[in-house]
Amino acid sequence: MKGYTNGEIQDFEDETSPAGVILGLDGGTTSTVCICMLASASISFGGGGEAAESLPILSRASAGCSNFNSVGEAAAKETLEKVMVEALSMAHSNCSAVRAICLAVSGVNHPSDQQKILEWVRDLFPCSVKIIIENDAVAAMASGTLGKLHGCVLIAGTGCIAYGFCEDGRQARAAGAGPILGDWGSGYGIAAQALTAIIRAHDGRGPQTTLMNNILNVLGLSSPDEVIGWTYADPSWARIAALVPVVVASAEDGDEVADKILHYSVQELADSVKAVIRRLKLSGEDGKSPFPLVMVGGVIEANNKKWDIGKEVGKLISKDYPGVFPIRPKVSKLSRLQYILWEWQFFLQFSQ
Amino acid sequence: MKGYTNGEIQDFEDETSPAGVILGLDGGTTSTVCICMLASASISFGGGGEAAESLPILSRASAGCSNFNSVGEAAAKETLEKVMVEALSMAHSNCSAVRAICLAVSGVNHPSDQQKILEWVRDLFPCSVKIIIENDAVAAMASGTLGKLHGCVLIAGTGCIAYGFCEDGRQARAAGAGPILGDWGSGYGIAAQALTAIIRAHDGRGPQTTLMNNILNVLGLSSPDEVIGWTYADPSWARIAALVPVVVASAEDGDEVADKILHYSVQELADSVKAVIRRLKLSGEDGKSPFPLVMVGGVIEANNKKWDIGKEVGKLISKDYPGVFPIRPKVSKLSRLQYILWEWQFFLQFSQ
Numbered sequence: 001m002k003g004y005t006n007g008e009i010q011d012f013e014d015e016t017s018p019a020g021v022i023l024g025l026d027g028g029t030t031s032t033v034c035i036c037m038l039a040s041a042s043i044s045f046g047g048g049g050e051a052a053e054s055l056p057i058l059s060r061a062s063a064g065c066s067n068f069n070s071v072g073e074a075a076a077k078e079t080l081e082k083v084m085v086e087a088l089s090m091a092h093s094n095c096s097a098v099r100a101i102c103l104a105v106s107g108v109n110h111p112s113d114q115q116k117i118l119e120w121v122r123d124l125f126p127c128s129v130k131i132i133i134e135n136d137a138v139a140a141m142a143s144g145t146l147g148k149l150h151g152c153v154l155i156a157g158t159g160c161i162a163y164g165f166c167e168d169g170r171q172a173r174a175a176g177a178g179p180i181l182g183d184w185g186s187g188y189g190i191a192a193q194a195l196t197a198i199i200r201a202h203d204g205r206g207p208q209t210t211l212m213n214n215i216l217n218v219l220g221l222s223s224p225d226e227v228i229g230w231t232y233a234d235p236s237w238a239r240i241a242a243l244v245p246v247v248v249a250s251a252e253d254g255d256e257v258a259d260k261i262l263h264y265s266v267q268e269l270a271d272s273v274k275a276v277i278r279r280l281k282l283s284g285e286d287g288k289s290p291f292p293l294v295m296v297g298g299v300i301e302a303n304n305k306k307w308d309i310g311k312e313v314g315k316l317i318s319k320d321y322p323g324v325f326p327i328r329p330k331v332s333k334l335s336r337l338q339y340i341l342w343e344w345q346f347f348l349q350f351s352q
Numbered sequence: 353m354k355g356y357t358n359g360e361i362q363d364f365e366d367e368t369s370p371a372g373v374i375l376g377l378d379g380g381t382t383s384t385v386c387i388c389m390l391a392s393a394s395i396s397f398g399g400g401g402e403a404a405e406s407l408p409i410l411s412r413a414s415a416g417c418s419n420f421n422s423v424g425e426a427a428a429k430e431t432l433e434k435v436m437v438e439a440l441s442m443a444h445s446n447c448s449a450v451r452a453i454c455l456a457v458s459g460v461n462h463p464s465d466q467q468k469i470l471e472w473v474r475d476l477f478p479c480s481v482k483i484i485i486e487n488d489a490v491a492a493m494a495s496g497t498l499g500k501l502h503g504c505v506l507i508a509g510t511g512c513i514a515y516g517f518c519e520d521g522r523q524a525r526a527a528g529a530g531p532i533l534g535d536w537g538s539g540y541g542i543a544a545q546a547l548t549a550i551i552r553a554h555d556g557r558g559p560q561t562t563l564m565n566n567i568l569n570v571l572g573l574s575s576p577d578e579v580i581g582w583t584y585a586d587p588s589w590a591r592i593a594a595l596v597p598v599v600v601a602s603a604e605d606g607d608e609v610a611d612k613i614l615h616y617s618v619q620e621l622a623d624s625v626k627a628v629i630r631r632l633k634l635s636g637e638d639g640k641s642p643f644p645l646v647m648v649g650g651v652i653e654a655n656n657k658k659w660d661i662g663k664e665v666g667k668l669i670s671k672d673y674p675g676v677f678p679i680r681p682k683v684s685k686l687s688r689l690q691y692i693l694w695e696w697q698f699f700l701q702f703s704q
Contacts, residue, residue: 177548229465
């Protein structure tokens with residue numbers, strides 16, 4: 001049986017150790033990753049947070065969107081189940097060997113959301129299994145601060161959310177409410193505005209824009225009227241958000257409409273982060289104390305030749321809060337999970 | 353067998369007349385109505401357009417949303433089939449007696465949309481049946497101009513669309529692209545902005561608003577975080593748009609956020625109409641020629657004590673186009689269908 005650490009394959013003598021296994025799951029609106037790790041004390045945590053990425057992983061499985069607000073409850077539940085079962089199977093393990101599960105899932109906004117997912121997951125595993133369910137922002141935060149939950153995290157992928165953590169345990173969030181409820185800084189928000197700009201240019205309400213030809217070409221459509229049918233043919237948020245690179249490229253080629261959409265996205269993302277900073281007083285009483293701002297997601301990483309959305313967001317925030325320390329971790333969802341499992345080791349009590 | 357005209361029941365001696373029957377269908381994003389009329393020459397059209405409302409109706413059936421962009425193709429097809437079969441059954445008739453069908457359905461934006469619905473409907477009826485498929489704006493237009501297709505119509509219900517018709521047959525439209533593509537003047541658009549305002553007030557990005565308590569009360573929710581789950585639990589556009597009366601009431605009670613949302617809706621609806629006027633030159637070369645503007649739908653009719661969205665839209669348009677003549681027909685969907693059947697009688701050739 002082979003496991004891997006930070007991409008390197010490792011051998012384990014006994015993956016069916018009586019200590020069992022733990023599952024970590026990072027569920028986003030675009031993709032979901034689940035890792036399976038041994039829960040045995042012999043390979044458990046030690047050293048500083050830097051050691052998180054060297055935690056040995058038995059297996060990793062991946063799947064699509066697990067945000068129930070995007071794909072519906074039945075599809076989200078199926079994705080969560082499938083990816084966990086697959087990770088266990090790849091590790092030659094099974095549900096009865098599981099000791100603890102950490103699920104960091106986008107769309108978790110309220111205790112009733114945690115309860116819903118708990119009910120989906122609880123029946124699959126022995127009742128002694130410890131289960132933690134949080135918003136995926138928690139895993140993203142940990143990935144940028146070596147496991148420490150302090151500061152603010154901004155996720156801007158298909159969806160977007162700002163999440164803040166104080167050292168005393170207080171938390172606050174802004175945005176993360178999905179496309180109907182005004183997440184205009186998200187990849188979906190950017191792409192929906194670009195599609196809207198095409199409709200407006202076509203029917204005489206808005207300025208002409210190269211987004212028209214650029215997006216029609218990418219979608220293989222011949223007329224702006226066809227954009228309406230394309231948009232509603234499939235309700236997946238990730239499908240709309242996949243147009244972000246076309247918007248960035250159009251802006252870089254000088255299109256003013258595309259440029260304005262990206263500037264608006266930057267403003268919206270910065271506003272979300274600033275709302276969290278204010279509420280938690282992350283910058284201290286004087287507004288100048290240092291704090292980390294972890295930024296992850298496809299929109300943050302959609303920097304091309306000229307446009308760098310993450311950089312612009314950081315600049316806008318630092319105008320009001322000069323102590324902000326932007327961090328753009330170059331880690332995968334897999335590594336994010338290692339960090340969050342690191343953070344939660346004491347709660348999970350699989351460390352000795 | 354009984355039929356009714358303008359609400360009054362009429363007797364027909366022979367509803368299974370060899371001349372057969374015709375179906376008229378008005379399909380919106382909130383509701384769908386289908387009427388069945390005799391196609392016999394003995395009761396066919398005569399007189400001016402005023403006579404449209406006295407066309408004798410054998411039966412009327414109603415159902416929910418038939419906009420496939422809102423509820424998906426399978427549900428829309430089922431609704432269309434069901435409501436037509438029900439209207440025929442209520443008239444003690446059947447598919448083989450049908451001579452012609454007029455379908456005025458929201459969501460029809462492109463020839464491929466007409467083709468799609470034609471394929472759904474064609475197989476249900478004899479191949480000799482004449483079938484016309486148009487956007488529901490066409491029926492709404494006819495209802496305000498005694499059957500004449502000239503001028504502009506604005507529908508603002510769950511969705512919104514502006515549609516213009518020239519006497520030479522040219523047509524143009526603006527908006528009508530659904531909630532993802534920027535129909536901010538629609539009932540859905542108004543309600544989505546109100547829900548967004550709640551989220552922003554709650555997470556510190558927006559001003560406080562009485563929309564918060566007013567909408568939570570109506571929905572039976574206890575916390576703004578629960579609004580997210582409520583919003584995505586059911587993708588129906590009409591369910592969101594049903595919150596418009598709460599927004600109007602909040603604005604009338606002095607809430608500035610609600611007031612701003614309604615003003616924005618007015619601006620958006622007026623912009624859509626003005627785009628159509630410009631493209632078709634409905635106000636003539638001098639911009640002052642008279643033309644009718646028919647306004648229908650739940651948003652237009654959502655006037656309460658102070659706020660009258662339709663009136664405000666008319667005022668905004670008349671600033672640029674003083675020849676605009678707003679018409680707000682007090683007719684039901686049933687009567688709209690009578691007008692559109694009147695308009696299309698020559699095409700349908702069931703008049704002799």
